[in-house]
Amino acid sequence: MIKAENVWYKYPNGALALRGVNLTIGRGDYVAILGENGAGKTTLVKHFNGLLKPSRGEVLVDGKNTKEFSVAELSRIVGLVFQNADHQLFAESVRAEVLFALRNFGYDVDDAEERVKQVLAMLSLDGYEEDSPFTLSGGERKRLALASVLSYEPKVLVLDEPTIGQDYAQKVKLAELLKRLQSEGRTIVVVTHDVEFVVDHIPKTIVMSEGRVIAVGRTEEVLTNDEVLAKASLLPPIIYTVTRRLFKVSIPEKVTSVAKLKELILKKERCG
């Protein structure tokens, strides 16, 4: 669905943000992109909807070379939800915010209104229709930014730090929503620092460091690789750390869930 081939990107101020990124994200994949601040994660995903075009190399989205298509055309395929919702929101009401994209993409009025209703309910924003986006809390504003993108059902959904400012209940809801969207065949990319969220919910992980991809694979494998973690300033999942420290003798598998760890402790207690 998304393919990056030797992508380099240099910002106008000379900062080299991407240094030869190669990457394939398959149709229907659900993948996290992790890495330290400044690793190039946001720069990379801005290439997915054509906001940025590679200085060198190519990005293909659904087979389309992003250099040959406009942001408007690509955003129809790839919906990008920014990290700072304030960079995205501008309308005078919650309803108008969601309607904006729908109108631009040519949805008829009745259909658009129906979609607004559905998507606001899906993100627990119903009841706020006529409020100004700027009276919402930080977490609510982030959900509104997600709602406006979800409303036009892009094939690929890219979320930049969606868990920031969200409490646990909202995170769980978000995880359920993303899982549902994936089961409908959508491709989902989540840029995040939230190792625990990734370990609990996202099956595949890509790790970036200093403008390069340094690891790709199953989440449990990638996030228990000490070398990768150190390079990307990531902390290992807490349950993995605990398990390793408690069970000095090697255990056959990598434990990242509370349930598994509990099992191990109980087994040990029984043996005395």
Added chain:
Amino acid sequence: MLAIKAKGLTFKYAEGDEPVIRDVNLEVEKGELVLVTGPSGCGKTTLCRCFNGLIPHFYEGELKGEVEVCGLKVVEHPIHKLAQHVCMVFQEPENQLFCLTVERELAFGPENLGLPREEIVRRVEEVASLLGIKHLLDKPPYELSGGEQQRVAIGAALTLKPTVLILDEPTSNLDPKGAKDILSIVKNVNKELGITVVLVEHRLDLAAPLADRVIVMVKGSIALDGAPRDVLVNDLVEKVGIGTPKLVVLYKELLRSGVKLRKVPLTVQELEELLGAC
């Protein structure tokens, strides 16, 4: 000596229909590090705004009850007066920094207080070395990483020598290591300088071990208030949808299976001590 005192504090924004905080009663001793948490929209940020005077002096609305910071009634003192006692650091440092260099940023507060030049220079020096940002003094804030920016924002508050420092989700835009660094800086500021800290955070696993006290807000009121272990193990924490730290979840799971640890672990080290190595 009380740093913060709220009695029957209730506030409704001018454009809102219902109060965002209701009947909050709270006393924070000088030198305490208080962690405030709760589901989003529960009124944490609004409560903080009552402490530094943004409410009612900037955000209009209906305020009932009393709120005092360092013995000053917030309602009766303008923001700039309160700013000498209580400073606030926000979630997004980029919304807070505006000077051309880090040095100017740190000097901005004391300059506005009209302090003598030598005193300003001294404070900037002190704070920069405490926060490990001396090498950044000549740099423009917008070129710094998120973690560095957040340190500068904290620094800009500290040069005002406040009695109370309020931090509203200061780590939410940082990577895990950056978040840990900021929180240990916060702890350091609290311990070394004796500054009272009100820390609003969702990352309980990182923040709870540092706190003297945890306050859980639900729908504008204080639902739980006590020592971190006692609060986090309370079932209400799960029920209202705040993430119980995984180690506390493990404690509760083990308890359900008949294994009772001596105390609720907040850190990996504590759990290790409780269980012993295998």
